[in-house]
Amino acid sequence: MNGAQAILRTLVAGGVEVCFTNPGTSEMHLVAEMDSVPAMRGVLCLFEGVATGAADGYARMAQRPASTLLHLGPGLGNGLANLHNARRAGTPMVNIIGDHATYHERFDAPLQSDIAAMAGTVSKWVGRALTAAQAGALTAEAVGCSLGPAAGDPAGSRIATLILPADVCWSPGASPGAVTPASPASADPDRAEAVAKLLGTQQNCLLLLGGDALLAPGLTAASRVAQATGARLLAEHAPARHERGAGIPHLDRLAYLGQAAAAQLAGTQHLILAGARAPVTFFAYPDSPSDLVPAGCTVHDLGNAATLAQLAELVAPRAKPVAAVDNQAGLPSGELTAQTAAAVLAALLPRHAIVVDEAITSGRFLAAATAGSPRHDWLSLTGGAIGQGMPVATGAAIACPDRPVLNLQADGSAMYTLQALWTQAREGLNVTTVIFHNASYAILGMELRRVGAAGGERSRALLDLPGLDFVHLARGMGVPATRAATADDLAAQLAGVLAEPGPHLIEAMVP
Amino acid sequence: MNGAQAILRTLVAGGVEVCFTNPGTSEMHLVAEMDSVPAMRGVLCLFEGVATGAADGYARMAQRPASTLLHLGPGLGNGLANLHNARRAGTPMVNIIGDHATYHERFDAPLQSDIAAMAGTVSKWVGRALTAAQAGALTAEAVGCSLGPAAGDPAGSRIATLILPADVCWSPGASPGAVTPASPASADPDRAEAVAKLLGTQQNCLLLLGGDALLAPGLTAASRVAQATGARLLAEHAPARHERGAGIPHLDRLAYLGQAAAAQLAGTQHLILAGARAPVTFFAYPDSPSDLVPAGCTVHDLGNAATLAQLAELVAPRAKPVAAVDNQAGLPSGELTAQTAAAVLAALLPRHAIVVDEAITSGRFLAAATAGSPRHDWLSLTGGAIGQGMPVATGAAIACPDRPVLNLQADGSAMYTLQALWTQAREGLNVTTVIFHNASYAILGMELRRVGAAGGERSRALLDLPGLDFVHLARGMGVPATRAATADDLAAQLAGVLAEPGPHLIEAMVP
Structure with a gap:
């Protein structure tokens, strides 16, 4: 078998069954072998930051790694910010970065760059296969490494990155590698x-x-x-x-x-x-x-x-834990603010929801409001690199198709990786995105004061985001969308879309 | 003066008068000082890949560098793909990457990463200021380096990247540095x-x-x-x-x-x-x-x-050059294809247009069709990292406000850095974007065959892009948009928008 098939078989045997990808020419053999290894689910993302963020969200919920398949240095570069977040989350992940054929490297063709240096900034492990015979074993090593503890990286990375020259993928003589299963985390x-x-x-x-x-x-x-x-x-x-x-x-x-x-x-x-x-x-x-x-x-x-x-x-051998009581509040009415929006969300939060929170300043009332909502998971922006929410929601929905995903999203950070909506539409994912539209990088308005910078009209204008319309943007990617101007709008729209399968977006206009 | 002001003054004195930015907390002092250094034009981009691509497009036309201002490692990471293209273009550029305060570094806070390693993959020069007193001189060194020849980097990079801890920016005791002017390129x-x-x-x-x-x-x-x-x-x-x-x-x-x-x-x-x-x-x-x-x-x-x-x-002391003759063809009619679209564009190309070409497979007839069009500049995708066209068009329009910019754009690559449209709307830039909408990564369909990969139904589906609607997407960012289904539509719409100032988008539906 060729290197590409050995790689996909190794991944699947190691429990890595999803590949979030935006491939290019150097990855075509890996793409083609998705037909011969149907246990690998390829999920197309229209930007690599979506792919890496989705792999992060998937693994946070599935508790096992997804893979990404990215196109040389620039493809990895586009994915770096969400790899940074995944590194800070301690998320296991296996990146496959396609590269020029080994013999092509000396020509320094236009897409060539130092992939290993870039990958090193986020990875626990970086490898490069040089022959098809190495491909399976190195893939197994990458998977095993991501399954293992976050040792050796001060920030806790469990990201393994394997660089795969194109000829390694298309050459014969490969065989799958054997993944060492993860040992359960042990007590000290x-x-x-x-x-x-x-x-x-x-x-x-x-x-x-x-x-x-x-x-x-x-x-x-x-x-x-x-x-x-x-x-x-x-x-x-x-x-x-x-x-x-x-x-x-x-x-x-x-x-x-x-x-x-x-x-x-x-x-x-x-x-x-x-x-x-x-x-x-x-x-x-x-x-x-x-x-x-x-x-x-x-x-x-x-x-x-x-x-x-x-x-x-x-x-505490005999002590009982104190569990939060169910005190889901009723729906608010009237003006839509960050506070009433939080109350609406808390009141309607479905059981076993996965909440992906990148609401930034608009999210400041969410945690308290939802403390007594039905049991749910809360996924946060771990590394501070905005543009994580929509991709993480996408991956979480693929990991847990039976659970509703609620993505609470600031407008500024939504614009980073908005392409995630297209994958949600294409895959029919059960993600409800609520955009908190306040038309500004509101947190930076606050930070400008906190760092003691004066700032006048010109600098303040650099923190404003006028003119965005998320209803149009969502429809442009095939996601049905509505706009909520009051708390009552938000409640009615949210209740409606939570009752329907597939992705939806609500643009919540908040001050 | 504080470091931030010294940096901005040094940039402006060195001829760097535009800063494409998406700043964060660590850059707030630089943002605030834009009010005290009005000769620096700050241009907000909703994603760093737009900022770096715009700086590339600006410098290609202005023949002098722009600066970018980006937020730590993840901000730089988001900008890397278009820095890769700018490196391959030999474009002069000065990146200012904000970082944590020097004394904050030892805490390995969530946004910390190895900025220098990342920057090294695209830069001719990487520096880091440690005190406010160094800030001006290091900025001058960065500008001088970008103005100088592309020496020392095999791919010809003229990108200088300066890492600026937040306390360097906010501390007093700084003074502007003196930029060594560029020597004109000399003959050998x-x-x-x-x-x-x-x-x-x-x-x-x-x-x-x-x-x-x-x-x-x-x-x-x-x-x-x-x-x-x-x-x-x-x-x-x-x-x-x-x-x-x-x-x-x-x-x-x-x-x-x-x-x-x-x-x-x-x-x-x-x-x-x-x-x-x-x-x-x-x-x-x-x-x-x-x-x-x-x-x-x-x-x-x-x-x-x-x-x-x-x-x-x-x-050839007495030889005369042979100039292309003006043979702008008439407008085609009927079906809209890559070929008739090229004919429409060639027929309507305005004098002194700046054409930014990321049309990929749909662009294969453009060069021949426009050979006899009025004089124009053609800017290409230099490094193969898609997502360059819309940002480069944005920067070129800022460099040349009196010239029409025509961005010929494939659908798949448009989705990489679509946020550029927002900056075009916000700045009122005279950019006409024509999206060649063929609903696929068509080049990869071809490449799948060329690399000899078989590929079946599942792999082919990974190269399809159904469901995008660029008219909605453009309107979502404040850019007026129309859809052309025939060559006549395209001709009428293009003639209309070229006669109007400000950004427009035409979605050209091609097979």
């Missing part, structure tokens, strides 16, 4: 015991949860620990996936604004990290600390959800 | 004489022109050389800027398809490069050569347009 008894001892002897302890600790088992264990020891609980600022809603313990998330986060952490003498990193401000500000760990507070790294579960057995 | 008399001797003694010589040799003076010199010596002339496949039309010598361009290019070059015994590189195929194909230089042919590097002019003085 020493750390569990050390933290147990700490909680038994110290006051003013706070557990900061992140990563896999924000799924239901981790939340349950943390709630039991809190009940038994009096430790406080918080979730990291932007979790890759946070299970929430009625029936599971509720955790507030650490705030974006440094002052607010400092208030949440004030008085903590022992900060215990469970899958989270020590908190820092998102950006630096003049005369403001970057480090959010309170003065005099000691930081302890407990580790993953498995260790957290062990800690709960040690300190 | 030794090369001119060597080629003169060659042309005097050898038959079957071909001059392949690229770079600055494709502007009117180079074309005129080359035509004189051809008249005097019998040497044949060809233009490189994808020139950054090619002056064409009635009144200046016409050159055919080297074909995209290897077989066609080989036929153009067949029989050449001496290939003389004037601003061009030795021709190679765009991609590798099984059982097909990558190197397009005919067997037994010797390659000679003449160098730039100045040396070409000197060559003309040596071998």
Whole structure:
């Protein structure tokens, strides 16, 4: 078999069954072999940032990697921002980057560039096959690497990137590689015991949860620990996936604004990290600390959800978790604002919804409003690179076809990877996008003040987004769309589209 | 003054008067200082790939660099594909990449990544300021570097990238730097004489022109050389800027398809490069050569347009150039095809138009059809990274507000950086976009066969683009749009919009 077929067979055997792609000439043999390996689902994206973001969203929900298939350095470049977010999310992913044939490289043809250097900025592992015989084994290594722990990269990347010259794909003599299955994450008894001892002897302890600790088992264990020891609980600022809603313990998330986060952490003498990193401000500000760990507070790294579960057995063997109660509020009426929009969404949030949140400033009321909504998953913008929401929603919908996906989306960031709507239409995905249309990069208006920059008329104009019409934009990609001018509009439209399959978009006009 | 003001003042003093930007928090001080340095024109782009492509288009026409202002690694990542194209175009450009404050770096906050590694893949020069005192001088060095020759980078990059931590921008103690002006490109008399001797003694010589040799003076010199010596002339496949039309010598361009290019070059015994590189195929194909230089042919590097002019003085002191005659054809009628669309465009092409060509397969009849149209500039996709056309058209329109810009655009590549339309609307730019809507990545259908890949129903479906509606998409960004179903529609609509200022889009439905 040729290299392309060996690669696809290796991926599928390793549990990687979706490939988000925008291919080019150098990837044509991999595209052609999708017919001979029907277990691989190819999903066309009209821009590589959609492909990488969709692979991220898929893996956050499926708990196994998707692959991407991208066209040389520029294709990878277009996907880098969402690979950055996926790296920060610790998302497993396998990128296949097509390249010129090995013998073509010396000619420095127009599309040639340093793919490995670019890939290195986001990847845990970068490989390059030189012969068809290597293709299967290297693909297996890439999959195995993405399935393994996020070791070796300070930001926790689980992204493996394999560069595949075209002749490696079209040459014969290849065979599938064998993927080493992932070992389940294991607990660290020493750390569990050390933290147990700490909680038994110290006051003013706070557990900061992140990563896999924000799924239901981790939340349950943390709630039991809190009940038994009096430790406080918080979730990291932007979790890759946070299970929430009625029936599971509720955790507030650490705030974006440094002052607010400092208030949440004030008085903590022992900060215990469970899958989270020590908190820092998102950006630096003049005369403001970057480090959010309170003065005099000691930081302890407990580790993953498995260790957290062990800690709960040690300190809270008989404690019961406190679950959020179902208190889904009624629908508001009248003016549409970020606050009433949040109330509408909370009131109508369907059971088992997947919420993809890139609402930025317009989303500031969402978390509190939905705390008592039916059980759902909340996927956040992990790396701060805007343009993640619509692709992540697309991938999450492919991972979970039976669950409704609700993408809460700011207008400015929607314009980054709007092409995701086309894939949602093409694949018939059950995604409802709510655009919070405030016609500005509102967060930057705030940040301009926070960094102490004066800014006059010309600079303020650079933060305005007049003239966008998301109803037209969505229809241009085959997604039915409506505009909501009042809270009542939003409620009626949202209730309507949630009852229908397939993608929809609602443009919510907010101040 | 603070670093931000010193940077803007240095740019403006160095002739860099436009900044295409999508800023974030770390760039707020630079944005704010746009009010204090009004000679700098900030142009907001809704995606960084638009900003970098616009800077490319601006510089191709203005013959001096624009700047970009981008937000950390992900902002740069989003701009990389069009930086790749600009690198291949030899376009001068100054990128300012905002970064976290120097003291914030050690916290590895969510948006942190290896900016320098990413920038290195496209830049001739990468710098990083560490103090406000350095900011002006480093900015001056970046501008000077972009003004200088494309030395040191095999692909000819003239891109300088300066990484600017936020505290460098907001701290006082800065002063503007002094930019070393560019020296005009000089001739190389030794090369001119060597080629003169060659042309005097050898038959079957071909001059392949690229770079600055494709502007009117180079074309005129080359035509004189051809008249005097019998040497044949060809233009490189994808020139950054090619002056064409009635009144200046016409050159055919080297074909995209290897077989066609080989036929153009067949029989050449001496290939003389004037601003061009030795021709190679765009991609590798099984059982097909990558190197397009005919067997037994010797390659000679003449160098730039100045040396070409000197060559003309040596071998053709009294020869007259042969200029293309004005033979603008009449309008076709009936069915709209790639061929009749080309005829419409050729018939209506306004004098001094700037044509930005990313029409891909639909553009195959354009070059021949427009050879006798009024004088115009033709800007090509230099690096093969699609999504260049609409941004380059945007930048070209800002560089030349008095000239009509005609962006001939394939549907698949239009979807990469469609956000450019918003900037065209916001800035009131005189850009007419014609989308060739064939609802597929048609070139990949061809390439699938050319690389010898079988491909069945599933793989073919991955190359289809059903369901796009560019009239809706354009209106969604404030650009008036119409759809043309016949050649007569296209002619009537194009004649109408060329007579009106501001941006327009025509969706030309072609098979």
